[in-house]
Amino acid sequence: LFDRQFERQRMGDGEFGLRAYLQGFKSISNPYASCIDIKAGTGGLRQMGSWDGFRPKSWLAPRPVPSVLYLCRKYFGDRAARYLLLKGVPPSLISYRYKRNSLLLLLGLPLTLLLLPLVVWQVWRAWSISSDMLQQGAKIPTLTPLASTEN
Numbered sequence: 001l002f003d004r005q006f007e008r009q010r011m012g013d014g015e016f017g018l019r020a021y022l023q024g025f026k027s028i029s030n031p032y033a034s035c036i037d038i039k040a041g042t043g044g045l046r047q048m049g050s051w052d053g054f055r056p057k058s059w060l061a062p063r064p065v066p067s068v069l070y071l072c073r074k075y076f077g078d079r080a081a082r083y084l085l086l087k088g089v090p091p092s093l094i095s096y097r098y099k100r101n102s103l104l105l106l107l108g109l110p111l112t113l114l115l116l117p118l119v120v121w122q123v124w125r126a127w128s129i130s131s132d133m134l135q136q137g138a139k140i141p142t143l144t145p146l147a148s149t150e151n
Helices: 012-022 066-076 078-092 102-106 108-114 116-136
Strands: none
Touching (some): 012 066, 066 116, 102 108
16 A cells, blocks of 8 residues: 555655565566556646656755655655755756766756755755655555455
8 A cells, every 4th residue: 555645746656665575575577578558648747746756847846856855764764865865956956858968967066056045945845844744654544354245
């Protein structure tokens, strides 16, 4: 069951997999498996938000998406979350289409310094929201066993 804290945000499937792994479930990946990728025209992250957890749709939105920090802080702690921010925020200021261009990614650091007040506010906002999410705790519905259907 998915943690509803990730509703309309990123990383919910990763958190589900991590939680299953920590409970001892085995995950098997088949590199030879094939599937047909059916992309819906609407819905999902196309309407709700960014594909990238560090690149919000709006300059005034939290950076990264709060669920990214929620997952990291919940399972790996605040220190790891700070390292994640140091590694992920500067390159996130460069457009996603240039994320493989090393030269342009180097511009992320000076751009971060130039936009420091805005970036600090975005990160603070994401941290604050993730703190609220952590305080509320996981929102995982419980399964109730089905009643016996014996006659």
